[in-house]
Amino acid sequence: MKLKRLGICIVLLSLLITGVVGCQPQFQPGTHTDDMGRVVSINEIPQRIVSHVPSITETLFALGLGEKVVGVSDYCDYPEAAKLKPSVGNYFNPSIENIVALDPDLVLTDGHSENIKQLDELEPPITFMVIDPKDIDGIFKDIELLGKITGSEGKANKLINDMDKRMSEIASLVEDAPRVRVFYIIDATDLTLPWTVGPGSFADALITMAGGENAAAKVQGAWVQFSLEEVVSSDPEIIILPAKHGTAFTSPEVLEGHPVWRGITAVKQGRIYIIDGDLADRSGPRIIQGLEEMAKIIHPELFK
Secondary structure: OHHHHHHHHHHHHHHHHHHHHHHOOOOOOEEEEOOOOOEEEEOOOOOOEEEOOHHHHHHHHHOOOHHHEEEEOOOOOOOHHHHHOOEOOOOOOOOHHHHHHOOOOEEEEOOOOHHHHHHHHOOOOOOEEEOOOOOHHHHHHHHHHHHHHHOOHHHHHHHHHHHHHHHHHHHHHHOOOOOEEEEEEEEOOOOOOOEEEOOOOHHHHHHHHOOEEEOOOOOOOOEEEOOHHHHHHHOOOEEEEEEEOOEEOOOHHHHHOOOOHHHOHHHHOOOEEEEEHHHHHOOOOOHHHHHHHHHHHHOHHHHO
């Protein structure tokens, strides 16, 4: 009788395990359409991946695929482990020779590097996919795509759910807060014609989602120059400066020392803030962290 009961338990346990495994997304060989509209065949889970785009590299590591990343660019600096990977050169023009030497079965690019197209002309060709999301929804879709083609769909779904949950929480938090005029300065080397962000940029989307109103919301283009007269006319209440490695491209002191800039509300009230530019500009998982940082800058009273 005991043996019979033990046998039944083993069968039930086996069925339970089979059911759980069966619920997990499984890798499906087939074709996928990338962000350039190219149809790419992925018939086996890639084991050697080269990514020369920082946001894509970040996503791969977030999906637990760091060990499969065999090459990155000089610009791939997050996470720290990415810096230890062999470099294929700079982001804009990675070395095809260096890529070939790493013997990848998949190269991931954002399509802005012309020489990557040479991979199609090799014999045999090296498979590459273009990952270039244009908005937050596009980031989610590309994480899902990367999950499917790398056999990590379950991790991708969890990552998307976590990001979406935090994004919804922040949106709910700022929903009834007053809109604050924000001017985001990419570069003010020329103080009379500063570069800023407009519709189509991630920073513009984050400002809006964080309860702000982009002072350059009506410009044509994602990155444009805004005249000083337009800045004065819009009179932003907050100025945000992106920084790299803790140093802003334009320092607050430069604005505070200028006879026109120091008359703007944000400068007069000392509301000039610095944000990690990678959080606001890179189309990877940390974009949600960028949203949170932006919301804390625009509505600090909601995060006390």
